[in-house]
Amino acid sequence: MQYQSQAVAKPYFIAALGLFAGQILFGLIMGLQYVMGDFLFPEIPFNVARMVHTNLLIVWLLFGFMGAAYYMVPEESEREIHSPKLALALFWIFLIAGALTIVGYLAVPYATLAKITGNDLLPTMGREFLEQPTITKIGIVIVVLGFLFNITMTVLKGRKTVVSSVMLIGFWGLAIFFLFSFYNPENLVLDKYFWWWVVHLWVEGVWELILGSILAFVLIKVTGVDREVIEKWLYIIIAMTLITGIIGTGHHYYWIGAPEYWQVLGSIFSALEPIPFFMMAVFAFNMVNQRRREHPNKAATLWALGTAVMAFLGAGVWGFLHTLAPVNFYTHGSQITAAHGHMAFYGAYVMIVLCIISYSMPLMRGRAAANPPKAQVVEMWAFWVMTISMVFITLFLTGAGILQIWLQRMGDTPMSFMAGQDQIALFYWLREIAGVGFLIGLITYFISFFVGGEEQAS
Amino acid sequence: MQPSDNNSQECEGQSLAVIAEALYLSNLLLVPGLSFAVLLWLHLKHRKHESELAQSHLYETVKASLWVGVLLVVVNILIFLMGGYESANTWLVVIIYFTTVHSAFVLLGMLGLAKAMACKVWRYPLP
Ligand code: HEM
Numbered sequence: 001m002q003y004q005s006q007a008v009a010k011p012y013f014i015a016a017l018g019l020f021a022g023q024i025l026f027g028l029i030m031g032l033q034y035v036m037g038d039f040l041f042p043e044i045p046f047n048v049a050r051m052v053h054t055n056l057l058i059v060w061l062l063f064g065f066m067g068a069a070y071y072m073v074p075e076e077s078e079r080e081i082h083s084p085k086l087a088l089a090l091f092w093i094f095l096i097a098g099a100l101t102i103v104g105y106l107a108v109p110y111a112t113l114a115k116i117t118g119n120d121l122l123p124t125m126g127r128e129f130l131e132q133p134t135i136t137k138i139g140i141v142i143v144v145l146g147f148l149f150n151i152t153m154t155v156l157k158g159r160k161t162v163v164s165s166v167m168l169i170g171f172w173g174l175a176i177f178f179l180f181s182f183y184n185p186e187n188l189v190l191d192k193y194f195w196w197w198v199v200h201l202w203v204e205g206v207w208e209l210i211l212g213s214i215l216a217f218v219l220i221k222v223t224g225v226d227r228e229v230i231e232k233w234l235y236i237i238i239a240m241t242l243i244t245g246i247i248g249t250g251h252h253y254y255w256i257g258a259p260e261y262w263q264v265l266g267s268i269f270s271a272l273e274p275i276p277f278f279m280m281a282v283f284a285f286n287m288v289n290q291r292r293r294e295h296p297n298k299a300a301t302l303w304a305l306g307t308a309v310m311a312f313l314g315a316g317v318w319g320f321l322h323t324l325a326p327v328n329f330y331t332h333g334s335q336i337t338a339a340h341g342h343m344a345f346y347g348a349y350v351m352i353v354l355c356i357i358s359y360s361m362p363l364m365r366g367r368a369a370a371n372p373p374k375a376q377v378v379e380m381w382a383f384w385v386m387t388i389s390m391v392f393i394t395l396f397l398t399g400a401g402i403l404q405i406w407l408q409r410m411g412d413t414p415m416s417f418m419a420g421q422d423q424i425a426l427f428y429w430l431r432e433i434a435g436v437g438f439l440i441g442l443i444t445y446f447i448s449f450f451v452g453g454e455e456q457a458s
Numbered sequence: 459m460q461p462s463d464n465n466s467q468e469c470e471g472q473s474l475a476v477i478a479e480a481l482y483l484s485n486l487l488l489v490p491g492l493s494f495a496v497l498l499w500l501h502l503k504h505r506k507h508e509s510e511l512a513q514s515h516l517y518e519t520v521k522a523s524l525w526v527g528v529l530l531v532v533v534n535i536l537i538f539l540m541g542g543y544e545s546a547n548t549w550l551v552v553i554i555y556f557t558t559v560h561s562a563f564v565l566l567g568m569l570g571l572a573k574a575m576a577c578k579v580w581r582y583p584l585p
Pocket residue numbers: 128203204251252270271273274311315316318319320322323324328331332333334337340341342344345348349
């Protein structure tokens with residue numbers, strides 16, 4: 001660790017991993033409720049578990065992104081963070097606000113939560129991924145603005161690099177698009193239209209810039225390839241992201257009541273969205289092939305390559321699978337969507353956060369360059385178990401989706417939703433088993449932090 | 459794998475090698491058939507090329523493309539002849555089979571392309 005203040009990333013990463021574990025537990029609860037309808041009813045109804053599962057995901061990824069920024073920016077800017085105290089204060093505010101929100105979801109009915117948090121003053125609740133009470137949303141804005149101030153000041157006062165600029169643009173975009181979560185028009189078409197400005201323009205827009213910058217940072221460190229080469233790639237990747245992703249939002253406008261031209265625009269532009277992910281994968285392999293040093297942190301390199309490959313599969317391939325309007329006509333809102341959502345979120349965002357944790361955590365824990373080889377072996381096992389489990393979750397959900405569409409949406413006598421679900425229970429059982437595999441991988445990952453042994457010199 | 463000591467990314471036969479991998483990927487992703495025809499023509503034309511890098515990338519991509527032909531096209535015809543597309547199970551198997559096999563070949567092509575760009579030879583893990 002070159003700068004003292006980089007250490008504020010550590011609590012962010014620890015909190016992220018704790019919440020990740022919570023997310024997976026609620027995923028498994030829901031997976032079981034899919035096949036045993038009254039499991040944990042009425043204590044934890046499905047809709048509540050779903051909210052906890054997805055909100056924990058978003059919140060822990062945000063913790064991870066912010067930790068990544070606090071770790072990377074000092075090294076890129078060649079100076080300490082503007083205010084490490086502010087960073088630590090915001091950490092606690094975010095953690096407490098997040099925890100209270102989750103407790104609120106679990107302790108009282110959602111309608112009661114809306115009432116006691118004053119939702120009727122500024123109604124923003126009740127929409128997927130944006131279920132947080134309005135005061136929590138305001139808290140998120142305050143935390144993100146404080147974070148942006150801190151990081152921007154650090155970047156402005158120090159060395160300016162492409163990596164930190166791209167990251168900064170990504171974070172500013174993240175903050176700006178989140179503001180649309182406060183816009184909640186009565187008209188359902190308008191509501192959905194702008195809802196996607198948060199959801200789609202996050203994951204297929206500004207978050208990709210954050211992803212690209214973290215990936216570039218880790219690759220510079222572990223391969224020793226010239227910064228100029230890596231920056232050139234990064235430029236092209238983010239340009240392609242924005243060119244395809246912004247108008248690509250149209251792939252969510254096919255059936256919500258928006259003008260029909262979106263079926264054409266959305267299909268064409270979103271069909272090109274795999275390009276930046278494709279380039280990221282070629283880029284990562286190319287850099288590792290041209291590396292000029294053998295960095296002792298093999299695990300971080302594995303995560304970097306894994307992110308590039310799995311993001312391409314989850315977002316690129318599984319995204320393309322259902323993105324053309326004539327296909328989406330059948331697949332919309334089916335288990336195909338869930339299959340894609342799981343692999344894309346895991347491959348792009350879960351893995352990049354685990355990648356920067358893998359690279360930076362050993363350094364923040366006082367190791368010379370990397371964890372002892374034994375700990376890395378355990379970590380790499382965790383990588384494979386989690387990743388392969390996620391591949392199977394995706395494949396089983398895809399199978400479920402195909403049958404669901406066949407039974408429920410095709411032919412002369414389509415089945416009702418619930419009758420169709422009964423027919424595909426086998427796939428849901430298999431998904432749940434793969435989910436248990438994922439949990440085992442996650443536990444292995446946690447264990448890797450406690451494995452000792454001789455360190456390797458860099 | 460060894461760290462490369464020459465940082466210069468250029469070498470004898472590199473552009474042909476990159477073109478070979480690009481055509482292989484294009485055959486899978488953009489212009490099937492036509493891309494393969496061009497690839498095959500390049501391979502035949504440069505069979506005696508002095509650069510081993512170019513030669514091996516051309517040979518490997520032709521070989522892998524033939525496998526793609528067997529595993530994607532021929533299997534599809536067999537399915538059609540055997541069961542037709544009238545049953546749910548056919549669709550189930552076909553979509554999952556094609557998505558996984560196709561993506562696997564694309565990933566291999568990306569590895570090949572990254573190798574070609576780094577002036578390294580690359581064998582597709584196929585017989
Ligand atoms: C890392 C990037 C990505 C992530 C994290 C992601 C995640 C998701 C999630 C969670 C949903 C479900 C939203 C809902 O609840 O309705 C979704 C929907 C969708 N995604 Fe992505 N996605 C990514 C990239 C892509 C790309 C590159 C494409 C296209 C090539 C794509 C195409 C789609 C489509 C068409 C839908 C709508 C599905 C439907 O109609 O039900 N996604 N995505």
